[in-house]
């Protein structure tokens with residue numbers, strides 16, 4: 185049986201923007217790569233693009249090897265038979281036309297080794313159709329990368345009708361091995377997971393525009409400023425190309441909104457053609473403003489998207505987790521539609537769909553069986569305890585990963601990589617919930633870090649600012665206080681951007697260690713606000729009034745070396761030393777006397793806001809209590825016996 189470690193050579197067919205991006209990822213991931221296109225100049229252009237990109241990544245220290253080492257693993261070819269002759273994995277990224285793909289797969293099947301897995305990067309064609317051009321349909325799978333592959337983290341691993349579990353699992357593991365996030369698409373549905381839900385985001389707005397129920401600016405402003413999406417539906421359509429969505433619809437015989445049809449007929453395809461829903465060449469381009477929001481029916485679009493998500497779950501195409509990860513990573517959505525549905529209330533969503541169905545005779549408003557079933561059973565979302573997700577026992581954590589090891593180290597990783605681990609309301613709540621619910625007896629030390637290699641956290645999620653109620657934005661303070669008061673030592677392990685709420689979380693921790701190149705700062709004044717998670721006060725106590733004022737007023741950002749000089753971080757260390765130095769700190773904390781450390785934390789924190797006399801009294805009292813503990817006895821005995829103490833926290 186083939187395992188991921190038996191994959192040595194990856195051949196990528198097609199050196200266009202997807203193909204060369206995939207080849208680059210594979211080479212960075214340590215694989216020998218052949219990239220093939222039909223003509224020398226195409227394949228050379230693809231290689232040049234890889235070279236440029238890999239050199240940039242190497243310059244920025246974002247790859248572990250030198251550019252030469254990575255590029256040394258790539259060879260270019262035009263002969264298809266040669267290119268696949270020793271491949272273990274072939275990834276096809278040729279033009280999106282079924283005939284071309286079928287021809288390609290048929291030739292690959294003939295020339296590739298019998299064991300080779302054949303993958304297609306198609307975004308809209310059927311994997312089963314493509315696989316049927318081969319004599320090994322069980323070894324054919326979809327690997328749908330997003331554009332640009334080097335930047336986008338998501339890959340959809342799609343089953344064709346005949347794809348074996350072994351093939352899909354291998355493809356999934358291979359994606360993980362190149363540091364991307366795979367999700368399974370268990371059935372070969374048109375649009376897979378992400379586009380099934382994402383396309384209605386644009387399409388519903390286009391239907392409304394066709395019916396004169398919105399303007400372009402109203403729709404875009406509402407979805408961005410009220411609902412927190414990174415782009416408005418028309419902005420996104422222009423950005424991706426209006427013809428793409430058009431073909432997506434017409435390929436599956438679905439009706440296309442008249443405004444989209446009209447744009448395609450007039451060759452107004454969006455940004456790439458200079459004109460689409462906005463005018464780029466002769467106009468201002470994207471020109472919506474916050475005040476344009478307010479009249480667009482945002483629930484109508486979201487209800488259709490949530491209905492699609494329910495269809496995917498109900499038909500066993502994907503789980504709610506996979507759908508939500510897909511939309512966050514593939515669509516840069518602030519949260520997945522299953523989670524959003526659970527927050528809106530699935531009864532509200534169903535009611536909306538039913539009223540739309542009554543008003544318009546359109547299939548897309550017909551509630552899916554799964555959505556109806558959930559509502560009928562009373563599982564209407566978070567408030568009901570269950571919806572797409574079950575919140576009753578061990579509610580899910582979507583934005584943090586955590587684990588307590590045998591030594592009692594609670595690692596909490598902020599994980600919203602697609603937005604540089606910026607903190608959404610949910611992330612704030614999850615940290616708060618975890619630290620409140622966890623049994624502190626199981627924990628000796630807490631370590632916060634950020635997922636990925638770019639950020640600890642870039643701050644609170646700015647896209648939520650205009651959508652949230654101001655009172656809710658202020659609520660973030662509770663989480664910082666929970667962290668600050670947690671009765672065990674806390675460490676912020678900072679690698680990359682640590683801004684706004686990111687540094688506020690770190691300031692709520694007891695100790696901060698950062699890589700030298702990390703960026704530390706309080707940019708809130710650039711957004712017209714001030715720090716809201718404690719930075720004005722915690723910095724004041726840490727670095728004094730003058731520096732705090734300068735930092736806050738000027739919205740300063742600087743590297744960790746300066747942050748160390750100013751006393752904001754305890755240690756700024758090189759990348760190579762980072763893990764070891766952090767490990768040393770954590771080792772000391774977990775082996776320290778828990779009761780004494782708890783007392784020290786309390787006395788230091790409470791004492792700083794008391795008079796010296798009162799604070800010294802607190803210290804004296806704590807010392808006296810600690811002098812009666814078993815841990816003190818153990819410490820003294822270990823000293824006498826010249827051995828390391830083993831504190832039990834008694």
Ligand SMILES: C/C=C/C(=O)SCCNC(=O)CCNC(=O)[C@H](O)C(C)(C)COP(=O)(O)OP(=O)(O)OC[C@H]1O[C@@H](n2cnc3c(N)ncnc32)[C@H](O)[C@@H]1OP(=O)(O)O
Nearest residue numbers: 414516603604606642643644645646647684685707716717
């Ligand atoms: C109470 C607390 C208040 C606060 O914390 S206020 C927030 C304070 N923080 C900030 O103002 C920092 C905002 N972010 C930035 O300035 C930049 O990012 C960086 C300088 C940190 C990095 O720039 P680059 O390397 O060019 O990355 P990128 O393309 O800007 O970011 C990647 C994706 O992450 C999203 N993102 C980054 N930070 C935030 C954030 N704080 N809130 C929401 N989204 C954020 C971006 O938009 C983008 O997303 P896409 O790929 O969809 O374009």
